[in-house]
Amino acid sequence: MRVDVAILGAGRVGQAAAYDFLRMGYSVALLDVSQDSLDRASERLGDVYKYRIPPETGWISNPPIGAELYAMALPLKYTLRYMEPLLKNGYSVVDATSVPPEELGRVEEWAREGGGQAFLYAGLAPGMAQTLAGALERELGGAEKIDIYVGGVPEKPGDLPLLSGITFEATAFLRQYNRPTRKRVGGEVVTIDPFDDIGRITLPNGEEYEYFLTDGLKSLLYTLETPNLAEYTLRIPGHIQRMSLLRSLGLLDWDPIEVDGCSIVPMEFTAKILERSVGQGGRDRVVLAVYGYRGDRVTILYSVVEYSEDEGFTAMQRATGYNLARYASMVLDGLVEWKVGLPEYIGLDEDLFNKYLERIGEAGIEVRRVVTTP
Helix, strand or coil: CEEEEEEECCCHHHHHHHHHHHHHCCCEEEEECCHHHHHHHHHHHCCCEEEECCCCCHHHHCCCCEEEEEEECCCHHHHHHHHHHHHHCCCEEEECCCCCHHHHHHHHHHHHHHCCEEECCCEECCEHHHHHHHHHHHHCCCCCEEEEEEEEEECCHHHCCCCCCCCCCHHHHHHCCCCCEEEEECCEEEEECHHHCEEEEECCCCCEEEEEEECCCCCHHHHCCCCEEEEEEEECCCHHHHHHHHHHCCCCCCCCEEECCEEECHHHHHHHHHHHHCCCCCCEEEEEEEEEEECCEEEEEEEEEECECCCCECHHHHHHHHHHHHHHHHHHCCCCCCCEECHHHHHHCHHHHHHHHHHHHHCCCCCEEEEECC
8 A cells, every 4th residue: 555645753743744734635644653642643633544663663664554755753863763764765755853954964865875855844943934034045135134033832821830831842842941052143153052142022913022042043054145144932021031040040951960869860850840730732823933134125024823723733733744744745746856955945946935835825824024124
């Protein structure tokens, strides 16, 4: 048996992607090491092909079902482990995670060795953010500065101790607040503390958020020549102060401490507490705004994604899963021909960008434009 798309990972993003693939008319199979995840996906999606796979990757040379393309919705720590044998066996792979840009060379080697094709960063950020940044670089004829602002925020932040839910795996969520972050300033890449570049911004829709620097530029540091580049995470005002307190108390540290004879890593402990007290899910919204500057002109491309009661998905699931499905559909339809495709390449090509806007718009995600000049 053969399907159009095999989705690796039946979790939150995988389920949303499967839903979007199915309504586009593609045949889909879900693959996961967890039977519980597959069963939950079946409850949400109905009668969909599903297969429990072993954690080892040997099955890839003889998969349980044939597929034209593998869409990967796995935690980052598993991504390269599965991507290598898939590409070396000649499969097309579209991945939604944040693969370190330093690994792009290896990914291209695997694709060329096996004859496969890869499309990376096929999510929200990285993903949609990179596509919009590429479009602004092209439209402005070489932007002098591009700033990306993106974040998932709860509808009722006052109900949460940190004014934020956990929009993805808890440890990865917390790591944003204490790891060195990169941006480009005056043509040079600099590395700074995320809390050394914070502020507040009022977006085109009138909403005010606070922001802090995050390390989300990924491949843009290598593909765009824009002299000033940065990505910021948006949060409800007051959130940064609370996270700064956690950090100053050492609750985001990785060095183990001894408690009654037990070795505890504060970061892992804090992540477990957050998972228990906050958890993922809940009504949310996702905001993405990309600002491009050249001379006196400022062009803003932005999108707001809401929680969907009808579809039963959070805004973050929709923004990430639907982008994964729509990028993959462009690969399936032969619109993306690069051996290793990146989302900014779509933005840099006017025809492909318009096709992307059409497809993501059909998924219910609208991109709006604001142009300001003196």
